[in-house]
Structures are given as structure tokens and as C-alpha cells.
Amino acid sequence: MKITHSKSQLLGIVSVFAMFIFSNGRTINSNNELIRAVNLGGWLVAEGWMKPSLFDSIPNKDFLDGVALQFKSVTTGKFLAAELGGGSIIVANRTSASGWETFRLWRINETSFHVRVFSKQFLEIESMGAKVVATSTDSETSGIFQIIRKSDDPSRVRIKAPNGLFLQAKTEDLVTADSNGNGQWGNNDPSVFEMTIGQGFQGEYQVTNGYGPLKAPKIMKDHWDTFIVEKDFSFIADSGLNAVRIPVGWWTAKDPTPPKPYVGGSLEVLDRAFLWAKKYNLKVILDLHAAPGSQNGFEHSSTRDGSVEWGQTDESIEESVRVIEFYTARYATNPSLYAVELINEPNAFGVSLSVLTKFYNDAYTVVRRHAPNAFVILSNRLSGEPKELFPLASGMKDVVIDVHYYNLFWDIFNDMTIDQNIDFIKTNRSAELQDITTSNGPLTFVGEWVAEWQVRGATKEDYQRFSEAQLQVWGQASFGWAYWSLKNINNNWSMDWMIKNGYINL
Numbered sequence: 001m002k003i004t005h006s007k008s009q010l011l012g013i014v015s016v017f018a019m020f021i022f023s024n025g026r027t028i029n030s031n032n033e034l035i036r037a038v039n040l041g042g043w044l045v046a047e048g049w050m051k052p053s054l055f056d057s058i059p060n061k062d063f064l065d066g067v068a069l070q071f072k073s074v075t076t077g078k079f080l081a082a083e084l085g086g087g088s089i090i091v092a093n094r095t096s097a098s099g100w101e102t103f104r105l106w107r108i109n110e111t112s113f114h115v116r117v118f119s120k121q122f123l124e125i126e127s128m129g130a131k132v133v134a135t136s137t138d139s140e141t142s143g144i145f146q147i148i149r150k151s152d153d154p155s156r157v158r159i160k161a162p163n164g165l166f167l168q169a170k171t172e173d174l175v176t177a178d179s180n181g182n183g184q185w186g187n188n189d190p191s192v193f194e195m196t197i198g199q200g201f202q203g204e205y206q207v208t209n210g211y212g213p214l215k216a217p218k219i220m221k222d223h224w225d226t227f228i229v230e231k232d233f234s235f236i237a238d239s240g241l242n243a244v245r246i247p248v249g250w251w252t253a254k255d256p257t258p259p260k261p262y263v264g265g266s267l268e269v270l271d272r273a274f275l276w277a278k279k280y281n282l283k284v285i286l287d288l289h290a291a292p293g294s295q296n297g298f299e300h301s302s303t304r305d306g307s308v309e310w311g312q313t314d315e316s317i318e319e320s321v322r323v324i325e326f327y328t329a330r331y332a333t334n335p336s337l338y339a340v341e342l343i344n345e346p347n348a349f350g351v352s353l354s355v356l357t358k359f360y361n362d363a364y365t366v367v368r369r370h371a372p373n374a375f376v377i378l379s380n381r382l383s384g385e386p387k388e389l390f391p392l393a394s395g396m397k398d399v400v401i402d403v404h405y406y407n408l409f410w411d412i413f414n415d416m417t418i419d420q421n422i423d424f425i426k427t428n429r430s431a432e433l434q435d436i437t438t439s440n441g442p443l444t445f446v447g448e449w450v451a452e453w454q455v456r457g458a459t460k461e462d463y464q465r466f467s468e469a470q471l472q473v474w475g476q477a478s479f480g481w482a483y484w485s486l487k488n489i490n491n492n493w494s495m496d497w498m499i500k501n502g503y504i505n506l
Contacts, residue, residue: 048202
């Protein structure tokens with residue numbers, strides 16, 4: 001049926017539309033199509049679970065930075081513990097092991113370590129005597145420890161102290177470093193401990209520090225040159241995607257001589273990525289995935305030992321702003337730079353909203369200084385409130401809120417069936433996304449999602465239904481979406497594999 005409009009009616013419609021698209025400082029034009037992107041994860045910010053072979057040749061790789069160790073005395077039958085979690089003596093009187101009984105390594109080389117306790121103090125020997133304590137907050141003054149494993153039973157260890165002698169549990173309440181450690185590893189030797197290896201990390205810090213300054217540069221260059229290559233950008237464009245989200249670390253902004261243990265060369269690779277993006281007409285979302293000190297305590301933010309150190313000092317905030325300014329200024333004239341994500345997944349358990357707000361304000365300002373037309377993406381905090389950034393965003397132009405949706409990582413998904421997973425996307429996730437996607441608020445971006453779940457034995461058709469449900473719902477996001485990730489040894493996490501094998505239909 002043909003419908004006619006008067007000129008005044010058309011002008012009214014145009015005026016209303018214009019009011020909508022310019023609300024909140026945003027402008028929408030024919031070039032601002034919805035983002036359909038893939039993350040280039042595991043490339044410039046290493047993640048061992050995505051490419052385990054990257055870590056295979058590290059010497060003594062059980063003892064990477066941050067690994068959690070627990071030690072049970074063979075004579076007392078109880079675990080070593082940092083009394084009060086730290087700031088006091090070391091005892092050997094705990095019947096079970098938890099936080100205070102866990103010791104994390106700071107690796108110096110393959111045989112030598114600083115040892116950190118629950119409250120972030122370091123193990124050391126008392127200045128007057130041989131008592132073992134955890135009172136120093138400075139790793140450099142705490143002394144160097146070694147862990148000597150029994151040749152035919154690596155779970156049985158001795159711990160060599162900075163004074164050249166070995167720790168021993170003299171009593172449940174007295175641990176000293178004054179044993180010669182020359183016994184027969186028997187159960188009557190107080191210098192022998194049964195070691196349990198717990199949570200570890202395999203991130204950029206671990207891979208570079210694990211290989212060390214002589215081997216790491218070549219290992220990382222080989223990884224950068226082969227994990228993502230030009231033909232991947234061609235494939236992305238041919239698949240119907242229009243953008244890449246590139247996770248980067250803060251150290252790349254310090255290239256060619258980043259602080260130890262990081263190695264130089266990654267900035268050249270990032271430059272290459274921008275050239276490929278331009279060649280294949282792909283937009284780039286530059287994502288600060290790893291900030292100084294780690295903003296979430298996970299390996300994908302290059303944590304050293306699981307601690308959230310970012311935001312604890314003004315310097316970490318200021319350094320991050322400088323990093324954002326460096327990246328933005330460097331790529332501002334490249335037509336592929338479409339958006340800058342100021343930081344990825346800050347953790348509410350460690351990063352306060354006030355600290356994050358200050359950083360977002362300062363970083364937004366430097367992006368606007370160099371790239372006035374780029375979108376600025378604000379990542380919601382992990383475990384934060386969905387709309388907690390809305391007041392901040394209301395005063396910003398071309399701003400986007402990034403949310404990440406996985407049917408993983410929470411117990412609620414453990415026993416869900418195929419249909420329950422799909423229904424959760426269509427009902428719960430759809431409602432969550434609609435709640436934050438408003439006509440007068442910031443744009444919304446599902447910056448990470450994946451067609452993986454806890455279901456076992458699912459068929460190809462099941463995965464197709466699951467991915468299709470997500471594509472439909474994430475299509476409601478007003479900025480777009482990005483799959484995690486292009487490459488991954490785990491096939492369903494690899495969009496490259498999923499597309500080529502027909503599990504996702506774009």
C-alpha cells in the first residue's frame with residue numbers, strides 16, 4: 001500500500017529522528033554500522049589456556065610466578081601458615097590449608113624465588129636469629145628462597161633459605177631456617193615437607209619471566225608472527241565481520257624497551273595489525289586488556305600472583321592514562337581506529353567505583369584530545385552494578401558500555417540442559433541487555449561472548465542453535481558485539497574453527 005506524507009509531516013519526522021540520534025552527544029551516520037567483531041585474544045596478551053604450547057618449554061614450569069603452594073610438615077603432620085595471614089611468624093600447626101596456609105612464588109629464575117603470603121608480605125629470616133617470619137612488604141629485601149624437590153618424589157621438598165640453611169618445623173609454633181638439610185627425606189626429618197601445587201597462572205608475565213631475558217624475545221616473536229597473520233584479517237572480512245577487538249597490554253606502549261620481564265617487539269606487530277585492518281576495511285577496537293599491576297587478578301590482565309594492584313596507587317592510574325594517550329595518539333590518523341576501550345574487566349573486588357570513575361574521566365579526556373570522533377568504551381566492573389557507569393557516561397560523547405556474557409564460570413550453568421541454556425540467553429540475557437540499552441543512555445556492546453557451555457555431548461546442530469540464539473540477542477546491543485576469540489586450541493572458543501566447520505552461521 002502506498003502511503004503519502006506532507007512536507008511538514010516529513011520535516012517533523014526528521015526532526016524527531018535528529019533529536020534521537022544526537023541525544024547524549026552521540027551521532028549516528030551511515031558509517032556507524034553495528035559492530036560484528038571478533039577478539040584477537042591470546043595474541044599480544046598471552047593466555048596459556050588458549051595456546052598451552054607457548055609454555056611447554058619453560059624450565060621448571062611448575063614454579064611460575066604466582067603459583068600457589070602449600071607445605072605440610074612430615075613431623076608435625078600439619079601445614080605451614082603465615083600467622084594472621086602475614087606480618088608475623090610462620091607456624092606449622094594448621095590441620096587444613098586455605099588462604100593463610102598458601103604461599104605464592106615470585107620467580108627470579110628457574111630455581112630462585114621470593115615467597116609471598118596471604119596479606120602480601122614476603123617470607124624472610126628474622127634479623128636476629130633463624131626464625132622464619134613474613135613481615136617485609138619489599139620483595140627485594142626479603143631474601144631469596146629455593147625449593148629442592150626429592151628426585152624420585154617431587155611432592156617431597158626442602159626449602160632453602162637466604163642464609164644457605166633449610167627451613168625446619170622444630171615445633172608446631174616454631175619454624176626456623178637452621179637445618180643442614182642432609183637427612184634421608186624420612187618422616188622424622190623436620191626439614192622435609194609435603195608440597196601441594198594449587199592455582200597457577202599462565203599469562204604474559206609468566207611466559208616472559210619463565211623463559212627469561214635470553215629466551216623470551218625469540219619465543220614471543222615467533223608467537224606474534226604465527227598466531228595471527230594477514231590471511232586471518234582477510235578471512236575475518238570475507239566472513240561478514242566488520243571489526244576486530246585487539247587486546248593489548250600496557251607494556252607495549254613502552255616498546256622497544258618495556259620494563260622487565262616483558263620483551264620488546266609487540267608494538268611493531270600492533271602497527272602491522274592496523275595496516276592489515278586498513279587493507280581489508282576492518283574497524284579496530286583497541287582494548288587495554290592488561291593495565292599496570294592487574295585490574296582483576298586474572299592471567300589475562302598479566303597478574304603476577306593473582307593480586308589486584310591496579311588502582312591502589314595514583315601512579316598506576318596515571319601510568320594507564322599515559323598508555324591510553326600513547327595508543328590513541330599513535331593511531332588517531334589511521335582510518336581503522338574506531339574505538340578505544342579504556343580498560344578491560346576491572347574487578348569490583350579490588351577496584352572501587354570512585355577510582356575507576358577518576359580513571360575513566362582522565363582517560364576519556366586524552367582520547368578526545370587526539371581522536372575526537374572515536375568511540376570510547378567503558379568496561380563494566382566484574383561483579384559491579386549493571387548501570388553504575390551511567391551517571392559518568394551521561395556527560396560523555398560517543399561513549400559505549402561494554403558487557404561480557406558467558407554461560408560459564410557460575411554454578412548456575414553447571415547442570416543446565418541445551419534448551420535451558422538457550423532459554424537463558426533468550427530470556428535472562430535479553431532482559432539484562434534491554435535494561436541497559438536505552439534511548440537516552442550510552443551505547444551498549446557485548447564485547448565478549450562465546451558459543452561454549454557446560455553441556456557435554458552436544459551435537460553440531462545444538463551448537464548452531466546456541467550460537468544463533470546469541471547472535472539474535474546480542475544483535476539488540478546498540479553498538480554491536482565481539483566473539484571471544486578468533487584462535488584457540490579449544491575449538492568452540494575459536495571463531496575461526498566454528499565458522500569453517502559450520503557451527504556458526506553469520
